[in-house]
Amino acid sequence: MTKKDYHFGYYFFLITILVVGVLLIIRLSPEKNLQMLSLVGLSIIYALVGIIHHLLNHDLVGKIVVEYILVALLGIAAAFFIFRGGFGI
């Protein structure tokens, strides 16, 4: 497998997981508590998939782990902000 194939496979896998996750969460509507919990789960999966990808690619360093965790946390925090009603306006 070439490096190009490997990256294509990774992105195909990542996009599939996110699309399936988004569709499942939409289907849970209007159970917003469950939707929020599922979004947290999807964000954790995203961070794990990214970290494992770098691990397999032999370029994993602490900074990359922190970066994936922060981006996943940002997604959760943004959704949580809306879920809680935001500024109220």
Place this chain on the structure above:
Amino acid sequence: MRDFLYCLIFPNASNNHRAKFLHFRVLSVVIAFLIVGSFFFSSDFNPFASRLKAIADISTQELLMFTNEKRAENGLPVLVRDEQLEEAANMKADDMFAKNYWAHNSPDGTTPWVFIKAAGYEYIYAGENLARGFSDSKDVVNAWMASPEHKKNLLSENFRDVGFAVKTGRLNGEDTFLVVQEFGNKTAVPVAVNTDVEGREEGKVLALNLDQVTPRPANSMSFNFIIILILGLIAVFFADMLVIRRKNIMRFVGHNADHIIFLMAILILISVLSSGYVL
């Protein structure tokens, strides 16, 4: 100022070849702001808890006006506001908040018709539409019109009267606006010509709908703020990726493309989370 903005968005030597906006410290501050803000601005802690009522632009008068507007556009006679149906709608809304359910029938099996009869309205035909999470009367009516079953109620020639309730409260742990629309007709004669009532039982439900229509994003400042924040972040990740690729700089960071795809998924989900529903 120009240098600061350039440093914030584009990678260069002064920001260690990573857009400042993507530095861990800045991302952490944004995350902390969103989490702390979620609690501070919520009704549990906010002294201005009644803001929900203040920012909504839903009134029973407007709901009646937009409903009748749609009926007039379809050549149907307007519905008349009925106090008993209004009382029934209020009872239904109170019951939903008290028993914490989002359905036409309560968990103990109470149907909408119980409230209509309890209000003293002896119907031959009755129907019910529900909506929650909207902040504008027109959006509520448009969402009902976009759903075939709700539209059937809205444009039914069998209804003569209507009653609305608009209430704020907590449903499934979420502060929300609830809109209840009860339809009725005390006479067996439909109000329009060319009606076909065959197969419909008298004194029973007409087109009681349990389908959910496509959620519509709530038009609010918070929603716009989050959308702009995430779109901005996506743009910065994209700019960072392009500049680094062009300059061919080696760095140990995650794939910006991953983050862009993930944030786009979050954008879609936030639209779902901030939506209103009709039932």
